[in-house]
Amino acid sequence: METPDPFDIWLPLARAHKSILATVExxxxxxxxxxxxxxxxxxxLERAGNEGLRPYELQQKLLLPQYGVSRLADRLAKAGYLIRQECSGDGRGQxxxxxxxGAETRAQMWTVYSEAMQQAVTPHFSPGEARxxxxxLAKFLRPSPADKI
Amino acid sequence: METPDPFDIWLPLARAHKSILATVExxxxxxxxxxxxxxxxxxxLERAGNEGLRPYELQQKLLLPQYGVSRLADRLAKAGYLIRQECSGDGRGQxxxxxxxGAETRAQMWTVYSEAMQQAVTPHFSPGEARxxxxxLAKFLRPSPADKI
DNA sequence: CTTATATAGATGCAGCTGCATTTACACGAG
DNA sequence: CTCGTGTAAATGCAGCTGCATCTATATAAG
Incomplete structure (x- = not known):
């Protein structure tokens, strides 16, 4: 059995990523x-609703480094899209x-985002291919079979 | 026929990209x-051999902006990995x-790069799935069917 | 030749990222 | 209570990116 070359996946994947990202941005x-x-x-934050989120939770969800979350939150706060609230029960946190x-802007973004994504992705595939x-691609989300504990 | 949701492709693709990139880097x-x-x-540059490449050619091959090539070339030159030669026939160019x-370093990088890619990609797929x-993914490389001239 | 326009490449500035460190608080051991 | 260790979040600095602009040469028009 021939071992598949991972670059046959990586190279087109990286190109596709770059291309889609460029289109949407x-x-x-x-x-x-x-x-x-x-x-x-x-x-x-919108999904989290009134509960809000701790920065370290966002860190996991967004796969960003700690300082990345800290600074992105700075910018969003400066833009008036979020507020930092003291965290009752943990004086270090917020x-x-x-x-x-913020919700308003996210909604506006969504119309552009989803439309652009549609244009960037859909034309390349038949419905069956897309599925x-x-x-x-979803097989990347779970740990690989080799990641035994 | 149900229209497929492009985000079913985009979201796992983006995650996979981030994950592989992080592993390799x-x-x-x-x-x-x-x-x-x-x-x-x-x-x-190695593929180009003794002919070398003009920056604007690299720009197309690497899908980088003009200033990106200019500055990346700066860094590589400072590291001693490339030299800028005057371009006979076009006084603006190089x-x-x-x-x-540079060739030595690229070779060293390749051993690490290819090994890491192997580890990052292969475990997730059977050979058939990988193929x-x-x-x-290769269907992204060509213009989409909708891009008629 | 002279002038207008286009192309190759560099660069100043502002904003972003990575890294390391720092500050502030939490929590368990003694 | 005090001390040591661990965790939440911020930050100084250096390097990188995007944007706009700039310089220099090429090329076409008159």
Whole structure:
């Protein structure tokens, strides 16, 4: 059995990623909206609702380094999209809460984001291919079979 | 027929990209070697051989902005991995040539790079799945069917 | 030749990222 | 209570990126 070359996956994957990202970011910029990093944090905060989220929780969800979350939160706060609330029960921590302006902007971004994604991805695949590709890519999400404890 | 959701492709693709990239970059750093951006330019220059490459050619091959190539070339030159040669026939331009040190470093990087890629990708797929995934991802490389001239 | 326009590449500045460190609080051991 | 260790989050610094602009040469028009 021939061992498959991982670069046959990596190279086109990296290109596809770059291409899609460029398309979507360009569409957002064109619309005068913030980039995807802002979107991701706004979205997580919106999903968290009134409970808000601790920075370290965002860190896990967004796969960002600790200082990345800290500074992205700075920018969103400066833009008025979130507020930092003292954390009752842990004096070191804080709770990040989405503001109405943040929710508003996220909603605007979504219309552009989803439309651009549609254009960037859909034309390349038949529905069947798309479904199969999604299935295969999903296999990255779980730990690989080799990651035994 | 249900229209497939492009985010079923995009979200796992983005995660996979981030995960693989992190694995490989960590391995390179661990080995005290430069990052993948350096590798890509070194590799193109090595493929170009004695002819070398013009910066604008690298720009297309690497999908980098003009100033990105200019500055990356600065760093590689400072590290002694390439030299800038005057371009006979176009006084504005220059030719970038790989040095022996550059070729040496690229070779060292390759052993780490390919090994890390193997580890990051292969465990997730059977050979058949890997082949199919590579085929599907390759469909991004050509212009989509909708891009008629 | 002269001038207008286009192309190759560099660069100043502002903003972002990575790294290491720092500050502040939490928590368990003595 | 005090001390040592661990965790949450911020930050100074250096390096990188994007944007706009700039310089220098090429090329086409008159």
């Amino acid at each position: 360009a569409a957002l910029k064109q619309a005068g909206l913030p980039g995807l990093d802002w979107y991701d944090m706004l979205w997580e 709770i990040l809460l989405l503001t109405a302006a 199969r590709l999604a299935e295969l | 960590a391995a390179l750093k661990q080995a005290g070697l430069p990052g993948l951006d350096w590798y890509d330019m070194l590799w193109e 030719i970038l040539l790989l040095t022996a040190a 199919r995934l590579a085929e599907l």
